[in-house]
Amino acid sequence: MENILQQTRYASLPEAGLQKQDWTHKSVVMEKFEKYDADQRGTVGEIHVADPRMTCRNVDVFYGDAHAIKDVSIDIGRNEVIAMIGPSGCGKSTFIRCLNRMNDTIDICQVTGEILLDDMNIYGKDVDVVPLRAQVGMVFQKPNPFPKSIYDNVVYGPKIHGLVQNRIEEDEIVETSLQRAGLWDEVKDRLDQPGTGLSGGQQQRLCIARTIAVSPEVILMDEPCSALDPIATAKIEELIDELRAQYTIVIVTHSMQQAARVSQRTAYFHLGDLIEVGETKKIFTNPRHTLTEDYITGRFG
Amino acid sequence: MNSKGNEPARPLDIIRRRLHKRYNAEKRFKLYGITAIFLSLAFLFLLFVSIIGNGYSAFQQTHLQLEFYFDPDLIDTANPAASNFPGIVKQTLRQKFPQAKKRREKKQLNSLVSTGAAFQLQDMVEKNPGLVGRTEKIWVPADDDVDMLFKGHISRDVPESDRRLSDFQLQVIETLEKERAVRKRFNATFFTAGDSREPELAGILGAMSGSLLTLALTLALSFPIGGAAAVYLEEFAPRNRWVDLIEVNINNLAAVPSIVFGLLGLAVFINFFNLPRSTPVVGGLVLTIMTLPVIIIASRASLQSVPPSIREAALGVGASKMQMVFHHVLPLALPGMLTGTIIGMARALGETAPLLMIGMVAFIVDIPTGFTDPATALPVQIFLWADSPERAFVERTSAAIIVLLAFLIIMNSLAVILRNRFERRW
Known part of the structure; x- marks a missing residue:
């Protein structure tokens, strides 16, 4: 029984060339955790990119007394897809929620450090979150269309920001957004029907259409496929690849295969620390940090 | 299987042996439940029989x-x-x-x-x-x-x-x-x-209009005030000690005996503000204070039941907090808020004690047409008639109770209909 489990585990590993080790003894992993202490916490890999869209420096996040993100510095390049991976509770979701200040809604959450969007500190005193969130859109883990029609779902953002003036412009933005999200052909005949009536994958693409309708510069995706089946997931991944031409995309994912498929850079988080950043290929074939290696080879997580 | 005495019992046998005990416990529990429901239905039936039997004539x-x-x-x-x-x-x-x-x-x-x-x-x-x-x-x-x-x-x-x-x-x-x-x-x-000393001339219309005027004022005041308070507390208020204190006090107010609100009304509205006594305006104000906590608590529960994902979705596309609340949260919470309000109104309709304190217990023949006309209310009318010595008032008391119950049933069914028709399940 144990052997079968082991084999499937190995079979699902993303890249070849991994040594088959006897990982079943928990003590091995625990030893690694114990070894992993303060002086090893520095990020390895290349956090800098030539032309960053967003620049994060020394970001710390606290939930009350809990230190959720510890001194994270990373650049997010223009028109790249960067994947955030790591075991549950490692802070990757918390981190991307800092990028459009969604964490502001949590009273006890405190963010320190510097996050620049095109040289503007988004945590600056004079920064308004409303235009910021129009610039940095977000797609959530569970598809969350408004309980309104498909049309209203897409047009809501442009409307509140005053990006559309009349019905013609509204129709146009609905059509282009849905087309870009790859949903237009499926829903063009039932735009007045509730968005909640779509299938899970369609709902998630509707949420993506809703996000790009406000013409953001950066799109944050917090495990966008975790509630979807493989076919819907494939469609979303395809879509992400297409969207890269126009947007910068930060995606949090639990699936290492997905990270490998859609991203150009990958960041590995562990217990609030950014352990390793680098080109996706490098991370998956030749990780520099032992923790990264243990995670992507499936030794824990 | 013929298991020997010294052989350890198989798990399945142990499970089977205890099975009938478990099923019996379940049967007993069902029986208790059915008995409880039967008892309460019997009491309800008794109430209706006695009131309708007394009142239909x-x-x-x-x-x-x-x-x-x-x-x-x-x-x-x-x-x-x-x-x-x-x-x-x-x-x-x-x-x-x-x-x-x-x-x-x-x-x-x-x-x-x-x-x-x-x-x-x-x-x-x-x-x-x-x-x-x-x-x-x-x-x-x-x-x-x-x-x-x-x-x-x-x-x-x-x-x-x-x-x-x-x-x-x-x-x-x-x-x-x-x-x-x-x-x-x-x-x-x-x-x-309206009311009369002669049973054959006494009618319920005066009390009904009094109740209607009082409730209209109560609704007009308590729903906007209660709704606004709930929305602010739930969506905008910072989480600190003051807000906790306010919350505790609202919950306490919901449990304060209604006669205390009557005394408050007497002291504040009649003695201090010199509003006319025995009038729907004072009655409405007192009942507003009384129903406010109920409405606030129900509205907050309703707001809380709106899933956070909707709020995140709205904030995620750059809606301000106000837009988030008014475009997305309130429309979803409104049926629940209305249900709470109707239930609060039903309670206010049946409320007697605070009205006694503010003089709505007076013998009033004329049918009130305005908020400052002397008036009484349905439950107070029942109280007054129940107190009268004439035999003919006995049946009129029951008849008035039938009218009051009819109103309560209508209001409660309305609440149920609203809830079923508009409430979304998540």
Whole structure:
């Protein structure tokens, strides 16, 4: 029984060339955790990119007394897809929620450090979150269309920001957004029907259409496929690849295969620390940090 | 399997052995539940039977048919209000029953017809002055004692001294019965009149309008105030000690006995602000204070039930907090808030104690038409009638309870319908 489990585990590993080790003894992993202490916490890999869209420096996040993100510095390049991976509770979701200040809604959450969007500190005193969130859109883990029609779902953002003036412009933005999200052909005949009536994958693409309708510069995706089946997931991944031409995309994912498929850079988080950043290929074939290696080879997580 | 004694029992056997115990426990529990439901239904049934059984007869009233002569000597056509209509009634009765010789018998004869008969004649003359000088057969309400006799609450077989109607009065009634001049008719007065000392003239309309005015004010004040408070506390207020304190106090206020709110109303609205007593405006204000906590608590629960993902979605596309609340959260929470409000209103409709404190317990004949007219309310009317000695008020008390229950049932069904129709499940 144990052997079968082991084999499937190995079979699902993303890249070849991994040594088959006897990982079943928990003590091995625990030893690694114990070894992993303060002086090893520095990020390895290349956090800098030539032309960053967003620049994060020394970001710390606290939930009350809990230190959720510890001194994270990373650049997010223009028109790249960067994947955030790591075991549950490692802070990757918390981190991307800092990028459009969604964490502001949590009273006890405190963010320190510097996050620049095109040289503007988004945590600056004079920064308004409303235009910021129009610039940095977000797609959530569970598809969350408004309980309104498909049309209203897409047009809501442009409307509140005053990006559309009349019905013609509204129709146009609905059509282009849905087309870009790859949903237009499926829903063009039932735009007045509730968005909640779509299938899970369609709902998630509707949420993506809703996000790009406000013409953001950066799109944050917090495990966008975790509630979807493989076919819907494939469609979303395809879509992400297409969207890269126009947007910068930060995606949090639990699936290492997905990270490998859609991203150009990958960041590995562990217990609030950014352990390793680098080109996706490098991370998956030749990780520099032992923790990264243990995670992507499936030794824990 | 034939397992030997020393062999360890298999898990399946252990499970099977305990199985009947588990099922029996389940059966017992179901039985308790069914008993509880049966008991409460039985009590409800008892309540309805006793109230409807007592009250249904109040929707009918005994009427007498008499030939009235509109004597021009007694009627002042220029000013009908100054005419002697009671005199016409007396004259009619005396002519019809000349055997009433003694003063006592004449008095007894007159008391068979309701004092409302004179007002009925006056109304007819005011509407149609051509009646003066003519003789008309008219149905007029009988006195409540006659009514009680026909509804079987006064027995003809007991000795005269034990009866509210004398032998002479019974004779007169029997004569009328033979002429087919006694009949039970639908008691329209009950729904069109205000309160009266005479049961046959007493109606529920005054109390109903009083309740309606009071509730209208309560609704107009408590829903916006309660809704705004709930939205602010739930969506905008920072989480700190002050807000916690306010929350605790709102929850405490919901549990304060209603009579305390009545005292507060008396002290603040009547004594300090000098608002007129016994009026729907004060009643409405007091009931507003009383229902506010209920509405706030229900509205907050309703707001809390809106899933956070909707809020995130709205904030994620750059909606401001206000837009998030008004475009997305409120529309989803509104059915629940309305349900809570209706239930609060139903409670306010049935509330008596605070109204006693602010003088809405007064005997008021006129039907209130404005917020500053003296008024009473349905539950207070029930209290007043229950307190009256006349036998005929017993059935009217029950009838008033039927009316009140009907309103409560309507309001509660409305709440259920609203909830089922508009509430979304997540």
